[in-house]
Every structure is written in C-alpha cells, then in structure tokens.
Amino acid sequence: EENGIWDGEERKVPVFPVGVEETIGGFCILDKDTSFSIPYDPSISILEIYATNSTAGFMLKEIEKLKDYPHYCMEQSASKLRGYLAEEKIMKQIDKGFNNKSQIRKMIKKLEKGQLKNGSWGWWPNSSANIWMTSYISSALAEASKAGYPSIALSKSAQILLWELDVLKGPELLKVLSVLSDMKEAVHFKTYVDKLENDSLSLHNWLILQRIKQKNNLGPSIEKILDLKKETIFGNYYWGNENNIYYNNSIDLTILAYQIIEDYDSLHLVLEKARRYLINQSGNKRKINTYQTASMLQTILPGALRENEQVFDKPELEVVMEETYHVIDFPFSKTIKGQTKEIQVKKSGLSPVYFTWYSKSWNKKPNAVDSIxxxxxxxxxxxxxxxxxxxxxxxxxxxxxxxxxxxxxxxxxxxxxxxxxxxxxxxxxxxxxxxxxxxxxxxxxxxxxxxxxxxxxxxxxxxxxxxxxxxxxxxxxxxxxxxxxxxxxxxxxxxxxx
Known part of the structure; x- marks a missing residue:
C-alpha cells in the first residue's frame, strides 16, 4: 500500500534441474545371523537406509511405490486399484485404520469411464480394444467387488469376454478362461482345457492352463510344476529364466507357480522360498513393472500376512557408520549426508529383516544411450x-x-x-x-x-x-x-x- 499497489497476483515459476535423475542402491533379506557392508562411494552425497522386520511393512512400502507411479493408463489404474485393495487387507490385519477407500472408488470410476461401449478396454481411454487389457481390468474389478466395492462395468466386461471365447486362440484364450474362472462364470471349462492340452504351449501358457485346471477341479500337474523349479544361490525357488521377455520371465512364471502351489498345505516350505524370491526381485534395484508389482502383491499377500502373525525371537540390527546404531525397534530409517567410509551392517536373530539402501542424484551430463x-x-x-x-x-x-x-x-x-x-x-x-x-x-x-x-x-x-x-x-x-x-x-x- 505504501507503494500505491493495492492488489497483486502471485505466479509461481517451476524450475527443473538440468540432466536426468539416477538411482543406485540395493536390497537384501537378512536371515538368521549375518553381516555385510555398503561400500563407500564418494559420488553419493545423500544415502537413504530403511529396514523393517515385518513382511507387511515391506509390502506397504511396495504399495507406496505403486501408488506414486505418475501415469494412469488403464492397466496402471487397475494395478493401483489392486495395490489399494492389498493395503486395506494389510491395515486390517495390523489393526490400523485404512484411509484410502475414496481412492479405491476413484480408481474404479476411472476404469468405468475408460470402458468402451462394447464392454472392453484399451490401453488408454478411447484407444482400440485389447483383450489382454480387458481381462486384466475385469480381474481387478472382480477382486474389488469381492472386497465390497462393486462396479457397473463388471457385468459388461464379463459379457464381452464370454462372446469372445469361441474366436480366441492360444494365449488370449488362456487369459480369458483364467479370468472367467475367477469370476465364477458358467463356462464348460473342460471342453476348452481338453483342446488346449494338445497345443504346443510355452511354460508361461502351460502354467496358466494348470491354474485354470486347478480353479475348476480338473487336477493340475503339480509334480511336473515342482520338477521345473530352480534354486538361487540363496536357496530361494523360482520358475523360468531371469530375463526381460514379456510374459515369459522368472517373475511372471514364479507368480503363476506360486498361485498353484499355495493350495497345497504340505508345500508351505516351497511356497516360502518362492515368496522370498519374489520379494527379492521386487525389492532390489532391478525394476519390475506396475503389472508385476500388483500381481506379486495380490499373490503373496495371504502368505505374507500369515508369516507376519508368526512370533520368532526379536531381531537386532547394528549399523556402523559415523555413529553406531543398535536397532531393536522397527522400522528403522536413516538419511546419511556426506558418507565418509563404508557402512557395516550386522543382524542377529531368527526373524528376517528387509534391508534397503539407495541414493538419488542428478546427472548433469548424461551420455546418449542408443543400443536399442x-x-x-x-x-x-x-x-x-x-x-x-x-x-x-x-x-x-x-x-x-x-x-x-x-x-x-x-x-x-x-x-x-x-x-x-x-x-x-x-x-x-x-x-x-x-x-x-x-x-x-x-x-x-x-x-x-x-x-x-x-x-x-x-x-x-x-x-x-x-x-x-x-x-x-x-x-x-x-x-x-x-x-x-x-x-x-x-x-x-x-x-x-x-
């Protein structure tokens, strides 16, 4: 007012840094008594450390990553919906309030709005129909409906999937049959299974077929599934090869095998080792996509919650850096600025500890990447x-x-x-x-x-x-x-x- 200015408008100008953000770090499951070190890296200015002794706590961290993903195509909206549904189950199990019911309804509304007139979905709203996308979203909405969140889109999508059955073949037919099994639709599954048994199927598609047989009491080949398992140097079990081939990599195949084995009480040790493998893949610096994250969370959640209820001796953690931290209360998190030496980590006790460390930095002069x-x-x-x-x-x-x-x-x-x-x-x-x-x-x-x-x-x-x-x-x-x-x-x- 002293300057004669009586009104004004503030405009904020965002400033974005030069270069690209890069993340380095690692993840491990600390079983029994063990120790390791995080090497000193002079290029790292800030290092984040996080440790939890709860499988549920680890899963909540993974759900946060899923929720924070910035894109909203139809698959990612469905995957976020599955993440929120998993979070609700976890919060109920650990007796904490769940505050994201509105987000569940928001994701359902987004999927309903993106549904095409014939009941199918594409990758984005108004893009061409995609049978895989329609199957995946129908499965997520069916899961939401079971949790008490019905959707008007579900009956329309079930109808289009039923109409498509007789024209589909191979992987698309298997995916639709699997979803219709989950939705308890009236389909003569044995007729389709008998035909597919004679096809030449990849391991991924063969495992889907075994899961369909299991859902419909047609007897999966459990002995062959167990024979196909592989073992890591840490003693964890997985199926397939550790590669990035879409639908035919160890993460997707292990999820499918896990879903089948879970119905056999006598195989709980196999299940535990497969669960550890999936947690390792999710937690380490190897990226997994939103579909795999949501599928992994949905698949291992029941076993993880049972594991969370088990009482072992309380683990202890010692983290030696500039100061020494003796940790008995979890979760533990620490931001380290100006690391000057390697960090020693020592864990004791039978209960596992999920330990992760990472650093984000800006590379102001990134090189071109042009191999692909x-x-x-x-x-x-x-x-x-x-x-x-x-x-x-x-x-x-x-x-x-x-x-x-x-x-x-x-x-x-x-x-x-x-x-x-x-x-x-x-x-x-x-x-x-x-x-x-x-x-x-x-x-x-x-x-x-x-x-x-x-x-x-x-x-x-x-x-x-x-x-x-x-x-x-x-x-x-x-x-x-x-x-x-x-x-x-x-x-x-x-x-x-x-």
Whole structure:
C-alpha cells in the first residue's frame, strides 16, 4: 500500500534441474545371523537406509511405490486399484485404520469411464480394444467387488469376454478362461482345457492352463510344476529364466507357480522360498513393472500376512557408520549426508529383516544411450531447420526415433525448453500414437507398437522468451521393462529477439 499497489497476483515459476535423475542402491533379506557392508562411494552425497522386520511393512512400502507411479493408463489404474485393495487387507490385519477407500472408488470410476461401449478396454481411454487389457481390468474389478466395492462395468466386461471365447486362440484364450474362472462364470471349462492340452504351449501358457485346471477341479500337474523349479544361490525357488521377455520371465512364471502351489498345505516350505524370491526381485534395484508389482502383491499377500502373525525371537540390527546404531525397534530409517567410509551392517536373530539402501542424484551430463533406440531432436521454423529460435515464432520440435527392433507398450518423454510454450498440438501421428499428454516441462507420447524403422513425432511450440536454455535428453522406454530404453544427449538452445 505504501507503494500505491493495492492488489497483486502471485505466479509461481517451476524450475527443473538440468540432466536426468539416477538411482543406485540395493536390497537384501537378512536371515538368521549375518553381516555385510555398503561400500563407500564418494559420488553419493545423500544415502537413504530403511529396514523393517515385518513382511507387511515391506509390502506397504511396495504399495507406496505403486501408488506414486505418475501415469494412469488403464492397466496402471487397475494395478493401483489392486495395490489399494492389498493395503486395506494389510491395515486390517495390523489393526490400523485404512484411509484410502475414496481412492479405491476413484480408481474404479476411472476404469468405468475408460470402458468402451462394447464392454472392453484399451490401453488408454478411447484407444482400440485389447483383450489382454480387458481381462486384466475385469480381474481387478472382480477382486474389488469381492472386497465390497462393486462396479457397473463388471457385468459388461464379463459379457464381452464370454462372446469372445469361441474366436480366441492360444494365449488370449488362456487369459480369458483364467479370468472367467475367477469370476465364477458358467463356462464348460473342460471342453476348452481338453483342446488346449494338445497345443504346443510355452511354460508361461502351460502354467496358466494348470491354474485354470486347478480353479475348476480338473487336477493340475503339480509334480511336473515342482520338477521345473530352480534354486538361487540363496536357496530361494523360482520358475523360468531371469530375463526381460514379456510374459515369459522368472517373475511372471514364479507368480503363476506360486498361485498353484499355495493350495497345497504340505508345500508351505516351497511356497516360502518362492515368496522370498519374489520379494527379492521386487525389492532390489532391478525394476519390475506396475503389472508385476500388483500381481506379486495380490499373490503373496495371504502368505505374507500369515508369516507376519508368526512370533520368532526379536531381531537386532547394528549399523556402523559415523555413529553406531543398535536397532531393536522397527522400522528403522536413516538419511546419511556426506558418507565418509563404508557402512557395516550386522543382524542377529531368527526373524528376517528387509534391508534397503539407495541414493538419488542428478546427472548433469548424461551420455546418449542408443543400443536399442536412436533418438535425435531438432527445431523447425516454417519447415526449415532452425539452430537459433526467434521470440514470437511458431516452431516445431521434431523427435526422430530409429527403433532397431520391434517394441511394444512404449513411453516417449520429450522435454520442452523453458523459453517456449505450447502451440496448436493436433496429433499428426494418430496411426502410431495411442495417447499423448502435455506437462509444463515435457510431453509424453504413448505407442502400443513401434516397428523397426524410423519414426518422427512433432510438437508445436511458440518461442516466447529471449535467452539461452537447456534441452534435457528425450527418452524412450518400454513401460513394462524400463531397463530397456534409449535417450539422446543434452543440448543448448537460444531464443533471440525477432
């Protein structure tokens, strides 16, 4: 008022760092009496440590990661729904209040809104129907219905799955039969099982068939399933190979085998070792996707809750760094700033402790990654390449992706320079793109498939503010296997007065 100003408006300008965020760390299950050390790394400025002696506590941490995932395609919405349902069961078991009933209903509403007119779902709302997506979402909604959260979408999806039965074959037929078994639909499952028994099936599909047989009292081949198990150097059991082949990796196969074995009380030791394997895969720095996380949580939850009720001697933990911490009360968490030496960890007692450590940092000069996807970006003004942009001009940010192999379910993250705002962005690659989202600092494009050739995507911008700016790397990753990715290098751009 002293300056003669009576009114004003505050506008916050977000500032995003240069470079990319990178995470390093590790996870282990500490059984019995054991010790290990975390090496000293001078490049780490802040190290986070977390330990819990509760399987339920570990699962709640995994559920938080699932809930915090920033994307909301139909699969991820269904996976978050399954995460919230698992959280509700855990909170009830440990006698704590559950405050996310509204989030469960929100996820159900999102799935209902995204359902297509014929009762199916695609990867995103209004994208083409996908039988795998329809099956998975139907399964999640059926799980919600059993927990007391009914959905109007479930009867419509059951109808479309029943209609599709006689035209489906192989993996799609198996997936639908499995879901219809869960939904207790009136299907003559033996007729389909007898036909599928004569097919040449991968191990993944064969295990799905055994699960269908089990659900319908047709007798799974339990002895063969046990013969196919493998053992890690830590004595945990798994099925399949430790690779990133979609639907045919050790995580998905172990989940399927676990679901079958769980019905046999005499195999509880096998089940425990398979559960430890899945927990290790989820907790260590190897990334697993949202579908696998939700499936793992749903699968191991009953056994994990039973394990949580068992009373062993109370574990003790000693963590030696700049100070020494004697831990008997869990969970234990510590933020270490300025680590100067290796950290010694010693655990005693029969009860397991789930121990994780990680550090997040910004790499200001990330190198290009181009072994699978080669990415290049450039600007155009009036259909001509522009090295220097002029304030006020409409410009096009071009992203060229050369896929060296065919890939599916892809997310392309394209940073937008701070000196630009969005122009008219009517999609130009509708046959390639499934969905596109615009954020202040980036555009994200989703594609169900990219063939092994060059693809160009365009983002219309307007150069607004003079100055020198940094364009962070564009990145492409497989959403369900994010360790497969490509990116280009950081580059500088200039915007000059017109």
């Amino acid at each position: 996807f080669k990415i290049d970006t450039w600007f155009e003004t009036k259909d001509k390449k522009s090295e220097i942009l002029k304030a006020g001009d409409n410009v096009v940010l071009n992203v060229k992706i050369k896929a060296l192999k065919k890939a599916g379910y892809i997310m392309i993250e394209i940073p937008v320079p701070a000196g630009c705002s969005y122009g008219n962005n009517k999609r130009t690659n509708t046959y390639k793109e499934t969905h596109r989202e615009y954020f202040k600092n980036k555009t994200i494009i989703y594609c169900e498939t990219l063939e092994p050739r060059e693809h160009i995507f365009k983002i219309n911008l307007q150069a607004r503010f003079n100055g020198s700016y940094t364009l962070n790397p564009a990145r492409l990753e497989l959403m369900y296997f994010p360790t497969f990715y490509g990116r280009n290098s950081i580059r500088d751009i200039s915007i000059e007065p017109k």
